[in-house]
Amino acid sequence: MNGSNNGVLSKVNACPRIRLSPAKVNLALHLIGRRSDGYHFIDTLVAFADFGDWVTWRTGGSACLLEVKDCFNRSKPIPKNTANLAWQALSIAGRISNFLLSGSLTVEKFLPSGAGIGGGSSNAATVMHLILEDVNINKDSLYTKALMLGSDVPVCLAGCPTRVEGVGERLTTITLAKPLPVVMVWPGASLSTASVFRYGKFNDYGNIPARAIECLATDPLSAIASLRNDLECISCCLLPAVRQAMFALQNCSGCRVARMSGSGSVVVGYFENYCSANAAAKMLTFYSPSWWVRACTLLI
Ligand SMILES: C[C@](O)(CO)[C@H](O)COP(=O)(O)OP(=O)(O)OC[C@H]1O[C@@H](n2ccc(N)nc2=O)[C@H](O)[C@@H]1O
Ligand SMILES: Nc1ncnc2c1ncn2[C@@H]1O[C@H](COP(=O)(O)OP(=O)(O)OP(=O)(O)O)[C@@H](O)[C@H]1O
Incomplete structure (x- = not known):
């Protein structure tokens, strides 16, 4: 995007945008080896559920706010600050789009965390979709930035049955015969x-x-x-x-x-x-x- 899109997003887009942030499921996960920095090369098949958290973006106001509504009883609370992956994704999406974002982001959590079903990663990908829906951006650079948030974020951005290789960056769509x-x-x-x-x-x-x-x-x-x-x-x-x-x-x-x-x-x-x-x-x-x-x- 170039600087000509610089503006306040709330003027462009007033309706709240709401999206399911689905659970990610690894159908299989094979370990292939280890990178010099300790990360592991994997070969995994991923699909997405019709159940998950919900993310809402409402434009307006003069700043960005994060609200986390937790419907799950957990011992370690979901971060409500910059440690939240949804918030980090909002910040990245704002920089990519070149909009001055202002509005409130609400994350309603229904998924357990530390569960292997990509709660935070899926939230981050959903935020990127919500903010960048109408923005014409370079997909490769978006996926590179997504990987910086976590190995599962690129596949969550893809959002469909996918084979994932490397440490999360190589994605190939796969076909499932039926739901x-x-x-x-x-x-x-x-x-x-x-x-x-x-x-x-x-x-x-x-x-x-x-x-x-x-x-x-x-x-x-x-x-x-x-x-x-x-x-x-x-x-x-x-x-x-x-x-x-x-x-x-x-x-x-x-x-x-x-x-x-x-x-x-x-x-x-x-x-x-x-x-x-x-x-x-x-x-x-x-x-x-x-x-x-x-x-x-x-x-x-
Ligand atoms: C296991 C999977 O869920 C399979 O989909 C993902 O590979 C993990 O994805 P994720 O939760 O987004 O993980 P990240 O936040 O990137 O990494 C958490 C930690 O797991 C280890 N890690 C993660 C991914 C990977 N391919 N090799 C690793 O060794 C690293 O120590 C890393 O610091
Ligand atoms: N939006 C978010 N939702 C859930 N956890 C988050 C979020 N942002 C940051 N976190 C942190 O991430 C930690 C791991 O939670 P998460 O649900 O992402 O794990 P996971 O299910 O193991 O993910 P994965 O399948 O990607 O390994 C949590 O303990 C929490 O502190």
């Missing part, structure tokens, strides 16, 4: 992504085979069942409740496979149909009231 009925379980405690990567001793376990990616377009549950999440083992050691959630999901009628998402602690059960997914969610909620359980759909 997938799933049950997400957060077993009452969180994991820090940095800790999971730090405590693991990881080798190169090999890329996701091309035939598995092809199979997603015809028989996604078989494809997912044939793949792994290489972080599962260390996450289960750090937090045994992850294994319990996996075991509980695998024993539900109609659950074909259960996999941890990202670095955990959320485990996702992939179901044959919506009826069995809903029944499993009800049953797990009843027998494990300290868990957060949500039946939803992974979108194509």
Whole structure:
């Protein structure tokens, strides 16, 4: 963008903009190696749920304000200052667009954090979309800036089923044969992504085979069942409740496979149909009231 767009965005765009900031789910995650700075090369398949947080941007006023409405009972509060990824994204989007932003950003949190479902990353990507919707910008530079906020932010910007390689920067769209009925379980405690990567001793376990990616377009549950999440083992050691959630999901009628998402602690059960997914969610909620359980759909 050049300087000719310099102005106050509130004059241009008065209606509030509201968007779902969906949960990100890693269908599989293979570790490929380690970079000299300690970051890990990964090969992962990502899809997005029809459930998540909600982000609203209302223009007006003379400054930018952040409001966080937390619908989730958590031990560590979501930051309400510049540490919030949504706020950082607002600041980046303002600089990219060359607008003098003024308005209020409201983030309504429904997702658990430290859960491997990209809460903060998804919020950041949603803010970038909300602010930059009508702005003609260079996509490569936007994705580079997104990566600076976190490895998951570029794929959250893409917002559709995607294979992610490198440390989060190489994105390739993938095809899922149909929307997938799933049950997400957060077993009452969180994991820090940095800790999971730090405590693991990881080798190169090999890329996701091309035939598995092809199979997603015809028989996604078989494809997912044939793949792994290489972080599962260390996450289960750090937090045994992850294994319990996996075991509980695998024993539900109609659950074909259960996999941890990202670095955990959320485990996702992939179901044959919506009826069995809903029944499993009800049953797990009843027998494990300290868990957060949500039946939803992974979108194509
Ligand atoms: C595990 C995934 O969720 C898979 O989608 C992502 O790779 C993690 O994405 P994220 O939560 O946005 O993670 P970041 O905020 O970028 O990184 C948190 C920390 O995890 C470690 N980290 C992260 C990503 C990566 N490819 N290798 C790493 O070793 C680094 O120590 C980093 O300091
Ligand atoms: N908008 C936000 N929503 C949630 N957490 C945020 C946000 N901004 C910053 N954070 C911080 O990020 C930490 C990790 O939360 P987040 O929900 O992003 O983790 P995650 O689910 O493990 O993400 P990922 O799947 O990307 O690894 C939180 O403890 C919180 O302090």
